[in-house]
Amino acid sequence: MAKWDNGSVPKHTLFTLNQGFVYPDLYFFDKPQSNYNTNNMVIEVATQNFDIEHDIQHFDRKISTDELFETHQRAWKEGIYVDDEQWAILKKTAAAILVENSEASSRGAGRV
Secondary structure, three states, X not given: OEEEEOOOOOOEEXXXXXXXXXXXXXXXXXXXXXXXXXXXXXXXXXXXXXXXXXXXXXXXXXXOHHHHHHHHHHHHHHOOOOOHHHHHHHHHHHHXXXXXXXXXHHOOOOOO
């Protein structure tokens, strides 16, 4: 289980991955649920499934393990759609951080 506050919407996220599941359940809250520092993330590992009924009483949105599984399967079959604006942002970001493939870059990214 992981939970964090991020200072924007959603204000709080709770991520659980229980035994026997490949995909997590994600719960989103528009109001902070605790007094976490927005720079912290709490991660809990357990040998039993998490009892989160008290923690999720007032969630605003949930993405279930089943929804994530179906989305993953559909993406493999149909691909994913990225709109033109998001694709431009992705390309701009990649251009700023990726190193052109060359003999010099093969010896270590960024070395001259």
